Amino acid sequence: MVFYFKARPEAGDYTIFMGLDKYENEELIKYGFPEDVWFHVDKMSSAHVYLRLHKGQTIDDISEGVLEDCAQLVKANSIQALRHCNPFHYVAGNKVNNIDVVYTPWSNLKKTASMDVGQVGFHNSKMVRTVRVEKRINEVVNRLNKTKVERKPDLKAERESANAAERAERKLQLRDKKRREEMERLEKERQAEIRSYKGLMVSDKMTSNKQIASESKSLQELEEDFM
Numbered sequence: 001m002v003f004y005f006k007a008r009p010e011a012g013d014y015t016i017f018m019g020l021d022k023y024e025n026e027e028l029i030k031y032g033f034p035e036d037v038w039f040h041v042d043k044m045s046s047a048h049v050y051l052r053l054h055k056g057q058t059i060d061d062i063s064e065g066v067l068e069d070c071a072q073l074v075k076a077n078s079i080q081a082l083r084h085c086n087p088f089h090y091v092a093g094n095k096v097n098n099i100d101v102v103y104t105p106w107s108n109l110k111k112t113a114s115m116d117v118g119q120v121g122f123h124n125s126k127m128v129r130t131v132r133v134e135k136r137i138n139e140v141v142n143r144l145n146k147t148k149v150e151r152k153p154d155l156k157a158e159r160e161s162a163n164a165a166e167r168a169e170r171k172l173q174l175r176d177k178k179r180r181e182e183m184e185r186l187e188k189e190r191q192a193e194i195r196s197y198k199g200l201m202v203s204d205k206m207t208s209n210k211q212i213a214s215e216s217k218s219l220q221e222l223e224e225d226f227m
Contacts, residue, residue: 002028002155005073006147007051011065014054016073016144018047022118029109029120031155033162036106037062038120039074041099042130046078048118050106059105059129071101071133072140097135104128 001020006013019025025048032038032050037059039049051070053061062070078099108128110121122128 002151002153004147004149004151005069005144007066007069008143011063011069012054014066015052016049016070017052018049018073018077022116025118027155029111029118031159032106032109033159034105034107037070037103038106038109039070039101039103041074041078042102044078044096044099046074048120049074049077059103067103067131068137069140069144070103071131072137073144074101075099075133075136076141095136099133100130101133102128102130 002024003018003020005016007016017028019028028048028050033052035053035055035057037051037053039051040046049070051062051066053059104122104127108123110123111119112121115121
C-alpha cells in the first residue's frame with residue numbers, strides 16, 4: 001500500500017507519497033524515479049516520504065512551501081525510541097520539537113545486501129540536505145491528510161513503463177539530431193557548389209578579357225606594319 005498526497009496547490013501540481021511499511025519502502029527504494037526526492041527524520045524511525053518533481057527539475061527547485069509540506073508529513077509519521085528501561089519506550093516523533101529532516105535525490109540512495117529491509121545509506125553524503133522542523137503544524141498536516149489517497153501500485157511496471165517511454169524519447173531525439181545533421185551537410189554542399197560556380201564564372205570572365213586584349217594588340221600591330 002502506498003499513500004499519495006497533494007502538496008499545496010499554489011506551489012504547483014506536486015505529488016508526495018510514502019509506503020505503508022518497511023516492505024513498501026523497499027519497493028519504493030528499488031523502483032524510484034530520477035525526479036524523486038527522499039525525506040526521512042534524522043536519527044529517528046520514520047516514514048520514507050518521497051516528493052516527485054517535474055521532469056527536468058532538481059532538488060534546488062523545491063519551494064519553501066513544498067519543502068515544509070514534506071517535512072511536516074515526515075514528522076507526523078515518525079517515532080522516537082527512548083531507552084529509559086529495557087525494552088525501549090517509543091514516543092511519537094510528531095510530539096517531539098526541533099527535529100531535523102534529511103532529504104536527498106532518490107539517485108543518491110544506496111542499498112547493499114547487508115542492509116535490513118527498508119534501510120538505506122547514501123552514495124554521497126554531501127548531497128544530503130537538512131531542514132529543521134521546530135514543531136508540528138496541524139494546519140499543514142490536516143490539509144495534506146485531506147488529499148490522501150491509498151493505492152496498491154505495481155511499482156515495477158510503472159518504472160518499466162517510464163523506462164520504455166524514456167528510450168522512445170531518446171530514439172526520437174537521436175533521429176531528429178541525425179536529420180538536422182544531414183540537412184546541415186546538404187546545405188554546406190550546396191553553398192560549396194555555389195561558391196565553386198561563382199569562382200568558375202570569374203575565371204571565365206578574366207580569360208575572355210585577356211583574349212580581347214590580345215586580339216586588340218594584334219590588330220594594332222597589323223596597322224603599324226601596314227603603314
